[in-house]
Structures are given as structure tokens and as C-alpha cells.
Amino acid sequence: MSGDVLGFARSLLGSRLVSGAVSVELTEVEAYAGPLDPASHAFTRTPRSEIMFGPPLHLYVYFSYGVHWCTNVVWGDEGTASAVLLRAGRVVSGIDEARRRRGVEVPNERLATGPANLAKALGIDGEDNGTDLTDEKGIHLELRTGPEPVIVAGPRVGISRAADVPWRFWVDADPSVSAYKRSPRAQGPIV
DNA sequence: TCGCTGATCATCT
DNA sequence: GATGATCAGCGAA
Numbered sequence: 001m002s003g004d005v006l007g008f009a010r011s012l013l014g015s016r017l018v019s020g021a022v023s024v025e026l027t028e029v030e031a032y033a034g035p036l037d038p039a040s041h042a043f044t045r046t047p048r049s050e051i052m053f054g055p056p057l058h059l060y061v062y063f064s065y066g067v068h069w070c071t072n073v074v075w076g077d078e079g080t081a082s083a084v085l086l087r088a089g090r091v092v093s094g095i096d097e098a099r100r101r102r103g104v105e106v107p108n109e110r111l112a113t114g115p116a117n118l119a120k121a122l123g124i125d126g127e128d129n130g131t132d133l134t135d136e137k138g139i140h141l142e143l144r145t146g147p148e149p150v151i152v153a154g155p156r157v158g159i160s161r162a163a164d165v166p167w168r169f170w171v172d173a174d175p176s177v178s179a180y181k182r183s184p185r186a187q188g189p190i191v
Numbered sequence: 192t193c194g195c196t197g198a199t200c201a202t203c204t
Numbered sequence: 205g206a207t208g209a210t211c212a213g214c215g216a217a
Contacts, residue, residue, distance in 0.1 A: 030209070032209080039209075040209090041209080062209080064208070064209070064210055065207095065208060065210050065211085066208090067210065067211075068210050068211070070209065070210080072209085085209055087209090104211095104212080114210070114211070115209070115210075116210050116211065117210090117211075156209075157209075157210095158208085158209055158210070159208090159209055160208085
């Protein structure tokens with residue numbers, strides 16, 4: 001059950017999320033194991049988390065701290081309610097557009113660092129909640145076909161419950177993952 | 192590089 | 205009425 005979403009999370013590293021002109025190659029993700037996971041929004045079934053109980057490969061977008069949008073990919077069969085939070089990526093096309101949306105001066109490799117920044121670079125907000133990622137006419141996912149990159153696992157970020165499980169995965173030594181998360185203190189085992 | 196703080200509101204209790 | 209799956213800017217070391 002949980003291993004299922006963990007495997008999916010790892011398969012997302014190196015995959016691309018495409019939104020119009022902007023395309024992002026994912027470098028950092030975090031898994032949430034549905035109703036079994038106290039840190040998941042689906043731990044309790046509410047109107048907000050209902051989308052996660054639906055079919056996989058749809059977007060779950062939520063508003064955070066009254067300021068930011070964050071992007072998840074729903075995983076698992078209907079009723080499973082697992083999801084993977086997209087924490088960081090590298091913009092591989094549409095850099096000008098991504099930079100315009102960010103409105104902050106940062107190096108290219110940092111344009112989509114952090115879940116809220118990733119969403120902003122892709123122009124994702126609440127309007128996109130529930131988007132079917134297999135429909136190539138809109139925001140969609142291009143799953144990695146090549147070999148798996150070198151992956152490091154560590155504890156999840158910014159949560160108060162069940163933060164100890166190493167369900168955050170990132171591409172080893174990738175500059176689009178923030179220095180804090182790459183620091184020796186936060187570093188987990190290479191998977 | 193590290194640690195703290197303000198911004199700001201949808202969602203849930 | 206309280207609480208965040210956050211970010212950027214600031215000052216200190």
C-alpha cells in the first residue's frame with residue numbers, strides 16, 4: 001500500500017510536468033499515504049481531500065498559509081487517497097515565461113525550487129485542482145522512460161506529525177533542490 | 192549560512 | 205477561532 005505510492009514518487013523524479021510553454025523536470029517529491037498517514041490531508045476525509053479519494057493521475061492543488069499554492073499528484077486506485085507533493089524541479093523549457101510568473105530574481109535552476117515556487121512557475125493555482133494529467137491538451141505529466149536517477153531519501157518537511165518517515169525523495173546533488181535539504185544534517189540514505 | 196518574522200486566508204474544529 | 209505539506213527578506217554570526 002504505502003510502498004506503492006513510494007515507488008510512484010520515485011518514478012516521478014526525472015519525469016516532466018508540462019503546462020503550456022513551461023515544462024519542469026521533477027527533482028524533489030514527497031509521498032503521502034492517504035488515510036493511514038497522519039500527515040496527509042486525506043487522514044480525515046473532508047470536502048478538500050475528496051479529490052484524493054478519486055482516480056489517480058489527477059492534480060490536487062491546495063492553498064497554503066494564505067499565500068501559496070501547492071501541487072500534488074493523486075495516486076492509487078479510487079478510495080486509496082495517496083498523493084505525491086511536488087516539491088522542486090528544474091525548468092527545461094519556457095524559462096522566460098516561468099521567470100515572468102515568479103517575479104523574483106533567482107538563478108534558472110532555482111525557478112521551481114520549493115512546492116509553492118514550482119506551482120507558480122507552472123502557473124498552477126486552485127483553478128487547476130482536479131486536472132486530469134493524462135490529457136495532453138492541458139497540464140499533463142510525461143513519465144520518465146529512461147533510467148532512474150541517483151535518489152536520496154530523507155524526512156518530510158514542514159509537517160508536525162509523522163515527520164520521521166523518510167518519504168521525501170530527491171535527485172542527488174541536483175542544484176534545483178535547496179541547500180538546506182541537501183545539507184548533511186537533513187541528509188538521508190541514498191536509495 | 193542560519194534563524195526569525197510577517198504576510199494572509201481556506202479549511203477544519 | 206486556530207492552524208498550517210511556505211516564501212522572501214532581514215539581521216546576526
